[in-house]
Amino acid sequence: MAPKWKEQYSTGVWWQDKQHRELFTRLGTLLDAMERARVREEIQALFEFLESYTIRHFTSEEASMEKAGYSGRKAHMNEHRKFLQELAALKSEFEDDATLALVIKVQRQLVDWFVNHIGNMDKSLGAFLRAQEAKHQAVVNC
Ligand SMILES: [Fe+2]
Numbered sequence: 001m002a003p004k005w006k007e008q009y010s011t012g013v014w015w016q017d018k019q020h021r022e023l024f025t026r027l028g029t030l031l032d033a034m035e036r037a038r039v040r041e042e043i044q045a046l047f048e049f050l051e052s053y054t055i056r057h058f059t060s061e062e063a064s065m066e067k068a069g070y071s072g073r074k075a076h077m078n079e080h081r082k083f084l085q086e087l088a089a090l091k092s093e094f095e096d097d098a099t100l101a102l103v104i105k106v107q108r109q110l111v112d113w114f115v116n117h118i119g120n121m122d123k124s125l126g127a128f129l130r131a132q133e134a135k136h137q138a139v140v141n142c
Pocket residue numbers: 061076080117121122
């Protein structure tokens with residue numbers, strides 16, 4: 001079942017929310033294709049499509065953490081690395097054996113990861129970035 005974006009996932013940072021919505025869409029498209037047992041090449045391409053956008057998103061967050069001097073940067077980056085490893089493992093598992101069990105695994109591991117990561121680490125980062133922006137605005141308005 002395709003994951004649905006919920007307002008409660010919002011970090012309050014527009015570009016993070018926009019990218020997270022796109023990640024949900026790409027993950028949903030992949031799961032949908034897997035559930036419908038579409039041709040292998042199509043699913044393979046969707047794995048790559050998801051992977052490329054995930055890398056782009058993680059790069060955006062990591063650059064903003066570095067720029068803002070965010071203290072939780074290292075732990076946050078470790079979670080990102082872990083996700084990319086899981087994604088790569090599932091992708092190669094799919095190349096060997098595309099089963100319904102794998103669809104459930106993708107659902108459990110990737111969707112659950114996103115929901116937990118956004119709800120914890122990304123929301124903390126979003127709050128930090130918003131506080132920094134507010135501080136910056138206060139200085140500009142002085
Ligand atoms: Fe993140």
